[in-house]
Amino acid sequence: MATVILLRHARSTANGSGVLAGRQEGVGLAERGTAQAADLVRRLAGVPVDAVVTSPLERCRLTLAPLLADRGLTAAVEPDLAEVEYGEWTGRALKELLAEPLWQVVQQHPSAAVFPGGEGLAAVQARAVAAVRAHDARITAEFGPRAVWVACSHGDVIKAVLADALGVHLDGFQRIVVDPASLSVVQYTETRPFVLRVNDNGGDLSGVVPPPAPTSDAVVGGSTGA
Numbered sequence: 424m425a426t427v428i429l430l431r432h433a434r435s436t437a438n439g440s441g442v443l444a445g446r447q448e449g450v451g452l453a454e455r456g457t458a459q460a461a462d463l464v465r466r467l468a469g470v471p472v473d474a475v476v477t478s479p480l481e482r483c484r485l486t487l488a489p490l491l492a493d494r495g496l497t498a499a500v501e502p503d504l505a506e507v508e509y510g511e512w513t514g515r516a517l518k519e520l521l522a523e524p525l526w527q528v529v530q531q532h533p534s535a536a537v538f539p540g541g542e543g544l545a546a547v548q549a550r551a552v553a554a555v556r557a558h559d560a561r562i563t564a565e566f567g568p569r570a571v572w573v574a575c576s577h578g579d580v581i582k583a584v585l586a587d588a589l590g591v592h593l594d595g596f597q598r599i600v601v602d603p604a605s606l607s608v609v610q611y612t613e614t615r616p617f618v619l620r621v622n623d624n625g626g627d628l629s630g631v632v633p634p635p636a637p638t639s640d641a642v643v644g645g646s647t648g649a
Contacts, residue, residue: 424612425559425562425563425570425572426608427559427609427610428608429555429581430487430574431581431601431603431604431605432452432480433452433455433460433604434455434459434603435450435482435603437450437482438456441517442515443513443514443517445508446505446506446509446513447513448481451482456482456604459486459603460485460489460490462604463487463604466606466628467628470629470632472496473565473566473572474496474499474558474562474566474570475496476500476504476558476572476573477500477575478501479505483575483576483577486575487573487575498575501558503551504574504575504577504580506577506580507577507579507580508542509538510541512538512539513541525538531594533545533594534593534594544593544596548593551580551584552583555584556611559572559611571633578603581601581607582596584609585601585607585609588617600621601622605623605624606620607621607623608623608631610631
């Protein structure tokens, strides 16, 4: 199977604002986020990218724009990689939400959390994991098992996908950190996923590229010569 680089969108105008933006329209990139998006070209310079998939939200599309332009690629839009639907919590101040009884459920028992008028975190994990696995299978079929692709999404969504790949119950997903513009890498196989990176903020990712398949005349154990 292929290797997926899970990219959280770069720092947005909502990050640090004290408001739960959710799926609100008009959330672009902050100045720092624009710089982070541009730097993705350098960070992924040693990684061949065969395909790109993105959440439909503007901050994800803006994050990918420099990379897509550099590689001459077009991103496929995947609604199931969109931000959590927070329902009635959307647009509310975080300091107000801290007083809500549901806040502690989200932090301590997220598998039981369902946002009023929105969706549950268990449903978020189910739709995101299914989307990633479906695209991984499609990209593998098109480009082969050494394919590498990028999926741009949101913090809680990526944390939920990583929890699944790590074999961690959703109730432990708050222990995973996924910063804006960070890269996490999962390699899926027919038997299990392998998590190669989590929350990488600037390291060399060339090591995640699968090595070439051995040629048919390769000798196990190396050369047969003296």
